[in-house]
Amino acid sequence: MINIDLTGKVALVTGGARGIGRAIALKLHEAGARVIVFDLDETGLNELKEITKEEVYKIDVSNFEEVQTISKIVLEKYEKVDILINNAGITRDNLVMRMNEKEWDMVLNVNLKSAFNMVKGFYRPMLKNRFGRIINMASVIGLMGNAGQANYAASKGGLIAFTKSVAKEFASKNITANAIAPGFIATPMTEQLTEANKEEYKKVIPLKRFGQPEDVANIVLFLSSQLSDYVTGQVINCDGGMIM
Numbered sequence: 001m002i003n004i005d006l007t008g009k010v011a012l013v014t015g016g017a018r019g020i021g022r023a024i025a026l027k028l029h030e031a032g033a034r035v036i037v038f039d040l041d042e043t044g045l046n047e048l049k050e051i052t053k054e055e056v057y058k059i060d061v062s063n064f065e066e067v068q069t070i071s072k073i074v075l076e077k078y079e080k081v082d083i084l085i086n087n088a089g090i091t092r093d094n095l096v097m098r099m100n101e102k103e104w105d106m107v108l109n110v111n112l113k114s115a116f117n118m119v120k121g122f123y124r125p126m127l128k129n130r131f132g133r134i135i136n137m138a139s140v141i142g143l144m145g146n147a148g149q150a151n152y153a154a155s156k157g158g159l160i161a162f163t164k165s166v167a168k169e170f171a172s173k174n175i176t177a178n179a180i181a182p183g184f185i186a187t188p189m190t191e192q193l194t195e196a197n198k199e200e201y202k203k204v205i206p207l208k209r210f211g212q213p214e215d216v217a218n219i220v221l222f223l224s225s226q227l228s229d230y231v232t233g234q235v236i237n238c239d240g241g242m243i244m
Contacts, residue, residue: 004225007032011224012074012081014061014118015088017044019187020137023213024085024220026051031221033083036074061088061114071121080125083224086115086159087137091189093148104151111155115162123170132175133224136163137216140183140239156181160235167233176232178223183239184210206241 011028015021016037022044029035029052037056039045045056055077059070074081089111092103115136126132141149142156160179167177184190184201190210193201202208216238222228223236237243 002227004031004221004227006083006224009033009082009224010036010078010080011083011085012036012038012118012122013085013087014038014114015137016085017041017048017056019189020182020185020213020216021085021087022048023217024087027214027217027221028083028224029054031224033224034078036078036081038070038088061117062109064113064117064120067114067117067121075122075125080129081122082126082129082131083133083135084118084122085135085137085220086118088114089137089139089155091149091152093152095148096150099151107151108155108158111152112158112162115159119166123175126170126175127173130174132170132173133228134163134166134170134175134177135220135223136160136177136179138163138179138181138235140181140237140243143181143235143237143243163235164233171232176223176228178228178231178233179235180216180219180223181235181237181239181243182211182216183237183242185216185238186210186212204242205239206244209240211238211240 011033013021013025016025017039025035025037035052038059042058049056092107136159138159139156141153145153163177163179
């Protein structure tokens, strides 16, 4: 078994208080990284702080000025962020004909604009150190679209395009940018589905089951390590074979 050691690295996870983000934060912590978490879930943040003994911040990452302010505080204490995981995301599902402007804007701001905000807040030390890993949490919905999720699909598709652009801009500075596109993962979000819906979705997944948050966290660990030195601008599906 390959042992990935991230000792000396500083990682920052948005939306890290629960679900996939929490699994990522714990996985990177286990690998030796110092892990900072941003989220609005104060209870989840405090639970993580007890485990990692690192800083957690209750912050709206879709707010540009708020991110700029907090980034200065974080960098003053940690001096750098080597690994940036843009995981924060929400859904506000509705058919386009019924979707209102607020539902559209909220999803685009949290899922897409936040990644721009975070990169703007933390790219400078990466440039200075000529090292960085930017990992954006997309979705298979950003690749295939889905009825009733035009806002979510647009945000995740946009995040994929953003990832590729950032990868091209920062490659010469040894900063990689990649996206992960999870399928159906067992999280509080998918727990809202009825059992009947879960069984229907499993029929289109060749592995016939939902993934676990740790499945996604394992890919993040790989992309955070030196094993992925020559991987950038890619979208890695974690979907049990749903999209082939």
